[in-house]
Amino acid sequence: MLGFARVRDRCYVYEPGFVDDEASAEILGWLATLRPLWEMRYSTHRPPPSGKEQRKLLRPVYWLGNWQFACLGYYEPPRRARDVAVTAEPFPAVLARLVAIVERRVRTEFPPSTVPRRWHLNTCLVNFYGDRLEGGREVDAARVGEHRDFEPGPVASISLGERARFQFVRRGARDAPPVRTQWLEDRSLQVFGGPLWKDDLLHRVQRVDDKRGLDLPPAIEGFRTRRVNFTFRYVPDEHVVPFAKLPAAARDDVRDYVATLAQHSRFFASALASEAAVRTAAPR
Ligand SMILES: O=C(O)CCC(=O)C(=O)O
Numbered sequence: 626m627l628g629f630a631r632v633r634d635r636c637y638v639y640e641p642g643f644v645d646d647e648a649s650a651e652i653l654g655w656l657a658t659l660r661p662l663w664e665m666r667y668s669t670h671r672p673p674p675s676g677k678e679q680r681k682l683l684r685p686v687y688w689l690g691n692w693q694f695a696c697l698g699y700y701e702p703p704r705r706a707r708d709v710a711v712t713a714e715p716f717p718a719v720l721a722r723l724v725a726i727v728e729r730r731v732r733t734e735f736p737p738s739t740v741p742r743r744w745h746l747n748t749c750l751v752n753f754y755g756d757r758l759e760g761g762r763e764v765d766a767a768r769v770g771e772h773r774d775f776e777p778g779p780v781a782s783i784s785l786g787e788r789a790r791f792q793f794v795r796r797g798a799r800d801a802p803p804v805r806t807q808w809l810e811d812r813s814l815q816v817f818g819g820p821l822w823k824d825d826l827l828h829r830v831q832r833v834d835d836k837r838g839l840d841l842p843p844a845i846e847g848f849r850t851r852r853v854n855f856t857f858r859y860v861p862d863e864h865v866v867p868f869a870k871l872p873a874a875a876r877d878d879v880r881d882y883v884a885t886l887a888q889h890s891r892f893f894a895s896a897l898a899s900e901a902a903v904r905t906a907a908p909r
Contacts, residue, residue, distance in 0.1 A: 635736050636779070636819030639807055643814035644723065644783060651719040652785065656853065657842035660889045661685035661753055668696040668878045683766045684755070685845050688713050689720070690748040691865040694879045699775070708875050710860050711883075712867045714892045716749060724749075724857055727781045727816060735779055739819040744778040746857035747865070753845065754789065754833045754852040767833035767852065771799060773826075776858035779818025784809040786841050786852035787834040791815070793826040809854070830854075869900040876900060 644652070663685045667673040682695055691710040693699040699709040716724060724746045731740060756763035771794055774780050788810045792803035804826055809815055817823060839851040868876065868883055880900070886893035 635734065636739055636817060637822055638730075638734075638814065638816040639809075640814045641810050642812055644785070644812040648719050648723065649785065649812055651717075653842055655717045655719065656751075658889075659687050659751070659843050660886070661687045661751070661843070661845060662882055662885060664695045664882065666695050669881075670874075670877050683768075685753045685848060687751040687753075688749065689716050689751070690714075691860055692879075692882075693748075693750070693860075694882060696878050697875055706861070706864045708866055708871055710748070710865045711871065711879065712865050712896070714890060720749065720855065723783065724781070727814065727857070731779050731781070731816060731818070735818055739779065739823075741778045741859065743861065744859045746781060746859060747862065748776065748858045748860045750856045750858070752854045752856065753841075753848065753850045754786075754830070754854065755841075755848055755850040756835075758847050758849065763849065765835075766848075767830070767835075769830040771796075771827040771829045773824065773828070774856070774858060776860055778859045779816055779823070781814065781816040781857040782809070783855045783857075784811065784813050784815075784852065785854075786811055786839050786850070787837060789833045789852055789854070790831045791828065792831055793822060793828050796825070796827055867899065868896040869903045 664682050666680050666682060667677065669679075673679045690713055692713040693710050697709040697711075698705060715721075728746055731744075752769070754767035757766050758764075767789075788808045791807050791809050793805045794803045795801060807815065817828075822828075833852045835851055837851070841850040841853055868879070871879070880897075883893050883897050883900070887897045888894075
């Protein structure tokens with residue numbers, strides 16, 4: 626693994642080949658054990674907010690560290706930090722090793738003003754990019770619209786599989802030329818932070834190549850994955866809540882998801898049992 630040799634900007638890093646053969650094989654082996662979730666955008670326990678339509682998210686996801694269930698509204702205005710990030714499984718050893726390298730380098734190479742005091746990458750969104758299989762047809766779902774990541778401090782992202790065209794764009798200027806386009810290649814690392822990349826600009830995944838006929842693990846019903854992206858972020862630890870400690874309405878919103886995860890995850894089986902014990906102890 627190389628150092629941050631290609632730094633052009635103290636708040637932005639792109640490093641091809643960051644993940645070596647051994648780590649890549651280890652990550653793919655671990656991915657095969659996962660059962661990603663295909664969440665609904667809004668709670669299924671009440672009508673969606675006015676003017677919004679209930680829908681499935683564009684792609685299946687998995688979260689590590691904490692799970693920011695879409696229906697709990699982490700990304701919704703007004704921005705909320707409490708009761709929206711639910712304790713999830715820890716990083717597997719291979720990702721923990723890579724994250725430790727990234728954290729050390731960010732701490733030494735990014736301007737200190739852009740790295741919050743307690744910053745550490747305790748959250749990972751695993752995004753599966755590919756095609757939905759619908760009635761014998763493949764429907765490309767490999768993109769993400771303009772957004773910003775609200776978590777404080779730099780975010781780091783590792784990509785596996787087909788390369789993705791990643792762009793930074795000005796707010797409200799969706800059709801203007803992007804401020805930066807970066808192809809994120811197999812095994813690459815991208816890190817960005819600071820006011821420009823993180824706050825002023827939005828980012829998007831415009832498209833993902835489909836040149837290698839990849840079908841990455843795990844097998845997901847109705848989906849073929851050709852790229853997996855791991856985005857590591859910092860959620861202040863005090864904002865991460867065990868499932869059993871969420872308010873009752875939020876527990877109702879995510880219980881089915883936790884139960885689905887619990888079928889294949891000891892961590893979530895234990896979280897589910899703890900929450901059932903809370904309900905038994907304090908029936909509503
Ligand atoms: O897939 C990527 O490279 C970026 C994903 C992303 O923008 C996000 O998770 O917020």
